Amino acid sequence: MTREELLRELGELNPEALLADGFEDALIGCGQQFTKPPLAVYDWDKCVEVLKTREGMTHEEAIEWMDFNVTGAWMGEHTPLFVKLVDL
Numbered sequence: 001m002t003r004e005e006l007l008r009e010l011g012e013l014n015p016e017a018l019l020a021d022g023f024e025d026a027l028i029g030c031g032q033q034f035t036k037p038p039l040a041v042y043d044w045d046k047c048v049e050v051l052k053t054r055e056g057m058t059h060e061e062a063i064e065w066m067d068f069n070v071t072g073a074w075m076g077e078h079t080p081l082f083v084k085l086v087d088l
Contacts, residue, residue, distance in 0.1 A: 003027060013038045016078045020070065022054065023047050031081050040080040044071070047082065 001009075003024065010017050010030045014037035017030075026046035030038040047070065051062035071082050 018078045042082050044082045044084045
């Protein structure tokens with residue numbers, strides 16, 4: 001599935017789903033809990049890399065920015081999810 005197809009499907013399933021501006025390259029899918037509408041899902045580590053590349057932040061600065069300004073920002077029930085992936 002392409003990013004455009006994913007965004008189209010998410011928009012059809014939950015037109016109120018919020019997206020994280022500037023983190024398009026970190027979008028990895030959509031997620032859903034029982035009885036809840038689908039939400040955009042981002043790779044947390046890819047978001048950190050976006051900040052390092054786009055904003056020229058150090059790794060530590062990017063982590064602090066993510067923790068305070070991104071994952072620490074509650075925008076309501078349609079706020080995106082940010083996941084940390086594990087290597088298995």
